[in-house]
Amino acid sequence: MNSFFSEALKKSEQKTKGEEILNLLRNLSNEKQDEKQMEQDYWSYEVPLDTGMDGGVGKARIVILGVGGAGCNTANTLMELGVMGAEVIAVNTDYQHLQRVKAHKKVLIGKSITNGLGAGGSPELARACAENDASLIAEAMGNRVDLAFVAAGMGGGTGTGASPVVARIAREKGARVIGVVTLPFKAEQRLRMKVAMEGVKQLRKYADTVVLISNDKLLSLAGPLPIQDAFRIGDYTLAVMVKGITEIINKKALVNVDLQDVRNVMAAGGVAAVGIGESDHPSHRATEAVKMALENQLIDISTDGATGALIVVTGGPSMKLSEVTEIAEYVTSRMDPNAVVKIGADIDPNLGEKIRVILLLSGIHSPQILPGTPEPVKRSPINWIRPEEDVEEIVAATLGPGYMLKF
Template structure:
């Protein structure tokens, strides 16, 4: 007598491809427009453009890439679906000189072009390195334009090394502004890179941050837009990210006997931001494995993340099968609503000690 499992495999004649082929007819049956969520990945400034080049070279299904800069030379070597030079009258294509006020004014000068480029997106990942001029100054303007157009805006930012002095203060003020505008801001702390890339040359170490952010965006986007073992629903992702506050990203891989437990533990123990998960409001978990990925492994990973957070935190997860991952599991976690030394409190807290410095830099603190 055949087991229930055997019968399931033998009778499973409808696959992901069949479902996707029938997508149009299903939408027509229920009188709905055939329209997937439009997802953009926008990189602002030098670091943001570098990440966009990496992501474009990797290829991401279901999203388009946009590079924005005041530096025409850097923008010209950036690989993106769309490129936009902002602040032509102010900077003459020569960059912002490290001044956030110049980056801000450049974005405001080019607001019409920005609206045309990003105004019809449903979800925008806004990638930038904070502490410089273009990224720090233009990102809040870009985020505001996207929010006013109705998009969910997820900031993905890197913070400078602690030895970088004045860049730290600029970055903290830039992060403060983005927190007030973006739905969620994923923060990667460059000093935490030393734990995973301390022995690498400097350029390669920065490449680790670019690769991590690119992998996170690619993984989440394709699990929304492409057939997967367990899909992430766009509406669920929107729920997690909407008003998610500051988020930490974790990454773990394993190919051992206890690969699921090891991968999720690495992701939760070594996030690229010093955080406390206490009070975390939600988590998005992306799992990638080979054709040998088991349902109980996926379930174990989801349960592990849930145990780390408060009982009322919302955890959603998706899983993709990639033949290149045979015998290996990769876990990416995005935990929202976390606490960090970079975060001084709720966004409505006044920060008088920062106000004078922000005004000196030409940064407007939104109240």
């Protein structure tokens, strides 16, 4: 198998607790943030805003919002990886969980409603908490947001109920919004899946794109690993996806890719997936890196007919122009002939003999990719109603044949 995750799993079987696969995922980041970088505790009674990440002229303002337990875990993983040029904000109703995660800012919502004890699995209660403290969430984001990621787990309380409110607030600030969410296990209660589907429908109203990750696919991928390591693979996959887009925009390069390029790709068909791959093969490193970037087994994708792509190639001093061209041709040959394509390239001495490829693709076909259906921005309560039929079909396809929910 050529898949990055499959190869990583083969190697992980030779080590205890899947350390090899976790190390491979961690190694996708070669730029750690300064260990002394300030982590700000951001509670509902204190609003520190001086984070040094407010953007400015010539710099995109990017925020990454982890909502609920799963979303905050993704935020924590991003802090471990070190993400450049973005602010990480953790949002939760659970005070204890917020204390355990790392983020540039932390927002405890619903303090006056639940006293920091969580939403008890109720999306309605979580939504009320988010609405009640909407001004605090908005203040944490700052005055301007160009791009916002909203990461959450669907099917529980806070992630399901609060993430649409968070996405709406980001849109009110003019941001493009990308939702990245996980779905419950197939074996879990049908009610939990119904709640998850309703949450996805509500999030779609305010997100330009929603990417779904199936926990069942994670289970099939990481079966041999201990449960804690298996879920860390999921956390790292989501985090690397977000990190990839963020650093495409804000990292300086020889051939630059900017926020407007991302907007153009999104306009071409909506952002669908991000892939990151690297290789130091002595003769085929370019091909191996781009294949790795295209093969993400937690999201089943097909590039046939893709309508837009950002391709960023980074390598050590030995990287050749012909290798950059080879990577670009490999991707574009699998896309629509009229696709919008932007290519960036840079040299990073820290990579040595490696080549790294980061792809941002739009118009991709997948049962796990939901195009956004943004509505005009307005401040109004979110009603928990039956999801549209297309959401049912997509989720059923994600979970496998014969798993169709009817209400």
